[in-house]
Amino acid sequence: MVSSGGAAGTSATAAGAAAAAAHSYKQLKEEFVSNLSGGSVTEIAQVCAVAPVVSLLWSVLQARQSFFEPYTPLAFIVDFLLNVGALLLSVTLYSNAPLLLNLLLLTVATFIYLIPADPSIRRKKAKLPPNASSKPSPAGSSPPLGVLSTKPFLTNYRGNMLVVTCICILAVDFRLFPRRFAKVETWGTSLMDMGVGSFVYSAGIVASRPLLKEKAEGKTSPLSTRLVRSFRHSIPLLVLGVVRLLSVKGLDYAEHVTEYGVHWNFFFTLGFLPPFVALFQSALKLVPSYAALAVLLSVGYQVLLEYTELKAFILVGARDNLVSMNREGIFSFLGYLAIFLAGQDAGMFVLPRALPSRFGLSKRYTMLANMAAWTLGWWGLYFLVTNYRVGFGLSVSRRLANLPYVLWVVAFNSGLLFAFALADVVLFPGFYGATDARVEKDMYETATSKVLKAYNRNGLAVFLLANLLTGLVNMTVPTLHVGAVTTVGILGLYMVTLTGVAVGLDVYNVTIKL
Template sequence: MTNSTVSYKALKEDFVSNLSGGSVTEILSVTAVAPVAILLWSVLQSRHSFFKPYTPLAFSVDLFLNVGAILLSFTLYSGTSLLLNGLLIAAAIFVYSLPPNGRKKKQPKLPPTAQSKTTTRAAQLHTDSQHGLSTKPFLTNFRGCMMVATCLGILAVDFRLFPRRFAKVETWGTSLMDLGVGSFVYSAGVVGARSVLKERAEGKSVALTQRLVRSFRHSLPLFILGFVRLLSVKGLDYAEHVTEYGVHWNFFFTLGLLPPFVVLFQSASNVIPSYAGLALLLGVVYQVMLESTSLKAYILTAPRTDLLSMNREGVFSFLGYLAIFLAGQDTGMVVLPRRVDTRGPLALASPRTRLVLSMALRSLVWGLLYLLNTDYKYGAGLEVSRRLANLPYMLFVVAFNCAQVTIMCLIDIILFPAFYNAPDPKTEKEVHDAATSRVLRAYNRNGLAIFLLANLLTGLVNMTVPTLDVGQLGTLGILIAYGSAVTGVAVALDMYNVTLKL
């Protein structure tokens, strides 16, 4: 290995090390582009049926709004995200003010490939309908946006055009990338509630050992991906940030450990029936351990002498990610059922109103808990740490994602109310597809496979391009080509009705 290769690797590692992040206010402004872009997309579709039929022009606009706008917010508009949001909102207002499409609207028809009862999507629809579950448009958009932002961020962070305050912090602070990691886990938790709801609907009591075996089957592909990434990073001498997860640990191992531990916590739901309560209890217990024992010092300063100490960040931060996953499951218990719980003070409200108010209340509670933990004047004054995945970090991630779901839900019920009045699951599915971006639907459908593809392309770019030396135009060109390629694969899989289960 040449000295120049060694020095460039050191430069790459230094480029992502010892960072302190940015303000929560700026992060909220930058990420607001996702729901704002969905607002513009929804106005175009609900008022003018712009994306029906799905022509090349419709795909180009869809790609620009739901991928390009996020990319611009991360790069060229990183310092003026409010301007970008303002331009998109102004466009939405203008489009809404135009006379609506005068053609008589017909019920959206399913494409021939989706009408067959033998297809994966039809089978999933039939199974879900039997258990009183539905995939609401805003949930598809939310998960799709999260995947788009994640895929763009993992490559953009290697270029100078991506602000360093958005990259992962070393120990204390908040950043866009840190939020993205937690959001990925939260999103997985939301759909993870599906299996719990199905078990409850069937009225079956599945043995703990059987559920553990099933969970390990889901974890096995993730562990394989984790070992493949470990071997490739070490074998190719790829630049790595050791304090992120440790010497050998990576994010795939964290994801792989979640299913069996979630099964164990589901057993505890007999004592604490609320997944939000379980998440908060776990987060508080972990934070007490950090503050009252030597655990915090061990994670941050211990010498790396054995397997545990070498990977201490990944091992112990798993507790925080598990709490985030459980909080995501709490959201899933609300948004996945076709009928929202009618008990309590919201019993007299319409289903749509109950849904959005229920999510708004959760956003408010999680947000207040975050402020009480981090405010120096009225709260505990704790610092957010993604490296520790401590209680403030967990609350930051959950509060943010609850708010995002609430905003997208509000857009949904205002511009596409027909979904919530659908008389049967088939009509509901038709309206869902008409009310969701094809791009975001494609990212959501094969999320893990697309994430794996994005990781492979990110590695390829970093192995072939000196990303630190690329100028602004070159960076934008590479990121646009990369985003278009990943999106093209995702949409092609969706168009050919392919679902890749990893």
């Protein structure tokens, strides 16, 4: 018979062993995402290319075969498999062969394009020509076209970016997800480093909408009004940042301190962007564009890194006060602010409906030419800054959010936007020839994935849910000890849940504004 004292001792020993095992596992998880050096820019480009290639395949199915009209359960399944499933494969089972996955998708797209088009589409085109000759709706039946338009390729771009981001924030905790795709420690490039910057860049594009509306109305809000409006947008994000901080500390969740600091997190970065952008908007009286402002800010920040003690402070300084404890988040904010401003600049020439025609091109091809020129310009700056032979030889650092990182993110996203727009303009020209709001809305619905539209509509809310589910999975599943098949199954169920919630909100016409 065991004495009560012996039983208590055994229980205490077991509890101590369990606590030690939990601490050991937490440490193992932190080490799993630490001291990583990333991968090549070329491989990251091949993985990211899956998104516009999938969009091309979806567009060919719709433009040539009207596959997603009506939107049947089969259409939804195919929509999900293309715009979510293919992206999941690109970072898991096909992570070592992204080029092969792209070639397979392009082959299918080519085959479908060569199949004779659905006769019903031809009859529809005969009634409603896609080349701007469609008749407007009778007077009073549809509102006139506004200054701005919601272009299909922007929805597809933002939707794909959100899908990849949601996949990666959970997939990174599994061994199937390559370590070179996870965030680097200090110097280098990775898929997740690009994802963080892309999130900020796309937010900048959306933020240009109110500015364009004010410009069209010929008015400019005073600084005080802009600040009040920006703080109103910031408060929910800052609250989410505090909630995440308390939950991570309270649940003893594994965390990577050198990512943002001891207390800082990505929600704080997003939350502080609006008021600072409102302040920087006043500088446009002296600087010609948001792009120039972004370059000046990131160059100034890089000069501080190179010619002061700031770089050493961020990388190896002691964490002995609130600022030093969160130095990565505080100072990298300058780089993310530059990325946001560059995104706003892209929005200024992508969102307006009426673009002046140039070089004898139509308005939609003028837009493509502008996008191609900006993409080449940003890539040229990136090459100049990072090349060791003819440039400055600087290395990319997401941790610092330095000048090379800013240029890499902006150039990369400019190229992705151009790729999405190219497929959109070529396969759905009817959208750009719409003569009233009703026709344009119909063409938008035709040219846009329902799944990506749903992600785009409630992007921040879905991203928050993805963070909550990621935490839940990590607290209930030993992700480091899970095999490949189980990993894909968990990630698949996770994405089915996120997609179901996003599409459900869209079906019931619910928009959650945070």
